[in-house]
Amino acid sequence: MAADADLTPTSYIQHHLQNLTVSTGEGGFWTLHLDTFITAVLMGGLMVLMFWLATRKATAGVPGKWQAFVEICLEFVDKQARDTYHGSSRLVTPIAITLFFWILLMNLLKMIPADFIARPLELLGVGYWKPVPTADVNATLGLSLSVFFLTVFFALRAKGIGGMSKEFLFAPFGKWMVPFNLILNIVEWLSKPISLAMRLFGNMFGGEIVFLLIWVLGGAGILGMLGGGVLGLGWMLFHLLVIPLQAFIFMMLSIVYLSLAEDDH
Template structure:
């Protein structure tokens, strides 16, 4: 990264929105966003570790503070899943727990100023690192496509291949409108993962840009730094609501899609 004096506000923002990538194949046919992948895996491992710490010394008597907190969180997600999903699968609550807490932890990376991560990495020779995985459309699409395949699995489990095919061809307009039914159902099924991914990505990416804009517009003067700090604090407090809300919306919509996949139409 060039020295700060050589960076314009535009290039500063572009720099922090650039992923660290590794390309494979001729012409970079397959490109991995290394920062997104590593951060997502790290936050997933952190989630597992935090839950393990709560269960390591779990007791049926008076629970410790961390165990009590984890139990409250899990009971909240379990209640939401049970109220929304009316099928018989026991996988829904674990899916909901995984989606909510994993996305929540990835979203929380937004609370760390970008330079707090970028500066130490520059000393190690890493010049690009996008810290928020959910601000990368590849991560949100990966999550939503996983939910899409789960909906297909739930639909096949509940209706079988024949029942699902019949519904795909004959609903909602009947057997005389098969082409229209097919087009409508294809659009409906494909729009779900796309909208699910873009909603989460749009909110996280937009918030990241606003954070960077607040910082660069403050300028290098003391008054600008103080003003940028106040505005940044206000935006950060606002995002304390946005971060869990987006994880909750993603989780709830996923459960709704799983429930709808098993319903007869």
């Protein structure tokens, strides 16, 4: 990264929005956003570690503080899953727990100023590092596509290939409107993962840009520092609501889609 004196506000923001990538070569078939992948895996590992620490010393008597906190969180997610999903699968609650807490931890990285992560990595020779995985549309699409394939699996398990094919062809307008039914159902099914991914990505990416703008404002003299401090605190407090809310919305919509996949139309 260039020295701060050589950076304009625009180039500073563009730098922090650049992913660290690995590709198959010039004009290659695919490009891996290495920072998104590594950070997402680390947050997933942290989630597993946190739950493991709670269960390692779990007791049926008076629970410890961490065990009690984890039990409250899990009971909350389990209640939401049970109230929303009316099928028979036992996978829904584990899916909901994984989605909510994994996305929550990835979103929480937004509370760490970008330079606090980028500068130490810069000393190690890493030029780019976008710290928030959910601000990368590839990560949110990956999550939503996973939910999409789970939805297909739930629909096939509940209705079979014949029942699902019949629903695609004959619902909602009946057998005389097969082409329209097919188009409508394809659009409906494809719109779910796209809207799920773009909603999470849009909120996290937009929030990251605002944080960077505030951070740039802090470098514009004494008044800029004061203004950046006030605006940064206000935006951070606002994001303390946005971060869990976006994880909750993603989880709830995923459960709704899984429930709808098993319903007859």
